[in-house]
Amino acid sequence: MVVEESDQISGIITDRDLIANLLTEESELSVLTAETSGDDVRAADVMTRDPLTVPADAEIPKVLRQMNEVGARHVPVVEDGSVIGMITLDDLITHVAGESAHVSAQMDNVAGIIRTESTHD
Known part of the structure; x- marks a missing residue:
């Protein structure tokens, strides 16, 4: 709150x-x-x-660094001087984990294509 x-x-x-x-x-x-x-x-x-407060357009890595520096787990998100939400460490971990899973899936896809192409040469 x-x-x-x-x-x-x-x-x-x-x-x-x-x-x-x-x-x-x-x-x-x-x-x-x-x-x-x-x-x-x-x-x-x-x-x-x-x-600590952050603007709505703050980049996730910067927010994580700032939260780590001050030991915060909950940070109000502000826009035009008004609170528009609250971001939590759990929110950020979930987001980063999702991004990591997406990158991992893309890498697996690329690795599969490379294996397929290398067996046809």
Whole structure:
């Protein structure tokens, strides 16, 4: 979830943020202890502040590098100053795996053609 203040992205809340802040005994906000019910926890208390954002036309390898540099698994996609989506590490891995499978199939096809042509010579 993207958190905005004054039409600007101020943070994001991910499953990892919720687990780290609310479901670990080490956290002062943990709902696992008797001291905290979670009723008074605000988005600002658990969000990742000033997250990495990427434009809609960002190239996948660059996005992967940026995500790796900051340790992000979720990145808001922005266009004309507005959030238009969220890209996740899982999305990118699925995309790259699909591209790799496509390239591999093409290489197998080319190898088959070369084998066929070399046996006819």
